[in-house]
Amino acid sequence: MVSDMRLRPLAMALCATSSLLAAGMASAQAVSGYLVDSSGNPVRSGFGSCLRTGSWSAAQPGIGCDASPDRVVLLPDPDGKVGAVVVRSAAGEKVLDTAYAGAEVVKGGAITPRQESAEGVQARYGSVLGATPPRPVSFVVNFATGSAAELTPESAPVIAAIKAELSKRPAPEITVIGHTDRVGKLEGNDELSKRRAEAVRDILSGDGIKAASMEVAGRGEREPVVATADEVAEARNRRVEISIR
Amino acid sequence: MTTLRKTLVAFSLTASVFAGVPVAVAGEVAGIIKTSKGAATIERAGQKLPASVGTSVEAKDRIVTGPDGAVGITLRDNTMLSAGANSVLDLNKFSFNSTTHAGVVDASIKKGTLSVISGKIAKANPDAVRFSSPSVTLGVRGTEFVLEAGDGE
Numbered sequence: 471m472v473s474d475m476r477l478r479p480l481a482m483a484l485c486a487t488s489s490l491l492a493a494g495m496a497s498a499q500a501v502s503g504y505l506v507d508s509s510g511n512p513v514r515s516g517f518g519s520c521l522r523t524g525s526w527s528a529a530q531p532g533i534g535c536d537a538s539p540d541r542v543v544l545l546p547d548p549d550g551k552v553g554a555v556v557v558r559s560a561a562g563e564k565v566l567d568t569a570y571a572g573a574e575v576v577k578g579g580a581i582t583p584r585q586e587s588a589e590g591v592q593a594r595y596g597s598v599l600g601a602t603p604p605r606p607v608s609f610v611v612n613f614a615t616g617s618a619a620e621l622t623p624e625s626a627p628v629i630a631a632i633k634a635e636l637s638k639r640p641a642p643e644i645t646v647i648g649h650t651d652r653v654g655k656l657e658g659n660d661e662l663s664k665r666r667a668e669a670v671r672d673i674l675s676g677d678g679i680k681a682a683s684m685e686v687a688g689r690g691e692r693e694p695v696v697a698t699a700d701e702v703a704e705a706r707n708r709r710v711e712i713s714i715r
Numbered sequence: 716m717t718t719l720r721k722t723l724v725a726f727s728l729t730a731s732v733f734a735g736v737p738v739a740v741a742g743e744v745a746g747i748i749k750t751s752k753g754a755a756t757i758e759r760a761g762q763k764l765p766a767s768v769g770t771s772v773e774a775k776d777r778i779v780t781g782p783d784g785a786v787g788i789t790l791r792d793n794t795m796l797s798a799g800a801n802s803v804l805d806l807n808k809f810s811f812n813s814t815t816h817a818g819v820v821d822a823s824i825k826k827g828t829l830s831v832i833s834g835k836i837a838k839a840n841p842d843a844v845r846f847s848s849p850s851v852t853l854g855v856r857g858t859e860f861v862l863e864a865g866d867g868e
Contacts, residue, residue, distance in 0.1 A: 537865055540850045554858060557851055566860075597799050598797050598798065598802075601750045602787050605795070640749045640768045687813035687814060715793055
């Protein structure tokens with residue numbers, strides 16, 4: 471609060487200075503109580519608010535820039551793929567579905583599209599993006615044929631890789647997720663996949679793997695790696711995934 | 716049951732209810748803090764906890780960061796949230812079923828900046844995922860984005 475009080479006169483002084491500067495610019499002109507430049511865009515102070523002229527009054531319709539707007543920017547994932555967001559406000563909605571497509575939304579709800587860039591996003595949001603947790607990774611192990619307790623020999627290096635991954639992460643958590651093929655009923659496969667996951671959890675614990683938490687999940691036949699018709703046996707779908715986040 | 720017994724049972728029930736009050740009853744874990752920088756706290760049921768790496772986050776928690784603060788959280792469905800400096804982030808609702816991937820994510824950035832990488836719920840059930848700022852509600856279709864709250868309150 472104290473620093474706030476100290477800052478305020480300074481901020482006001484800065485605003486006054488910048489409005490004087492803006493008023494001094496040959497191209498600047500006043501429209502409906504706000505200072506706009508030669509292309510009609512509002513002139514903003516260093517703090518992002520629009521500069522008012524003497525004819526401004528609280529009763530007149532704003533031009534939507536008294537407060538700095540909310541902003542959205544859609545980002546590509548590391549592979550360059552882009553999803554979509556639907557921006558909804560009091561005034562309408564807009565779909566963003568291309569890389570660095572953005573929008574500004576003012577209090578009244580007006581949505582103004584903006585195309586941002588990788589550089590612009592880094593400059594403005596580098597700090598918040600830098601705080602993003604490491605992305606989860608998954609490892610897959612299979613059981614030796616006919617066994618529900620022993621993993622295939624190929625799974626041995628996976629255990630070492632899991633240990634290496636855990637050592638790199640802050641507060642790492644493990645979810646052991648069992649999957650089945652589509653032979654049998656949905657509920658039965660949920661149960662079976664959970665048991666497989668529990669077996670792998672026990673193997674991991676036995677190998678000295680430790681994490682902030684280790685939970686098990688049974689996804690049953692819901693997430694096949696190879697799509698099949700129902701009741702088709704498919705060994706590749708009978709697997710246990712170890713997801714580390 | 717004798718009256719004495721009933722009284723004793725009632726007493727011990729009352730005692731256990733009271734005993735539960737000062738120790739914030741552990742709610743269901745929604746996620747864990749993975750990165751933390753500068754001043755950062757979790758506000759939970761009127762208490763302030765340091766938002767340090769490894770701390771659990773629950774539904775209804777508020778994350779508050781200072782001018783040098785930033786916090787990164789991974790939720791149980793792999794949704795990744797980060798709050799930048801001078802931010803107030805509310806995790807309004809979270810639930811996740813690890814078998815069906817049904818669930819709810821609802822978070823609002825009241826002040827400052829939020830970056831999001833959506834998780835398993837957004838993939839299975841996009842309509843159950845909602846992020847908002849004072850003037851915006853975002854529907855998410857499996858994606859990454861930044862949402863910044865202006866000063867429009």
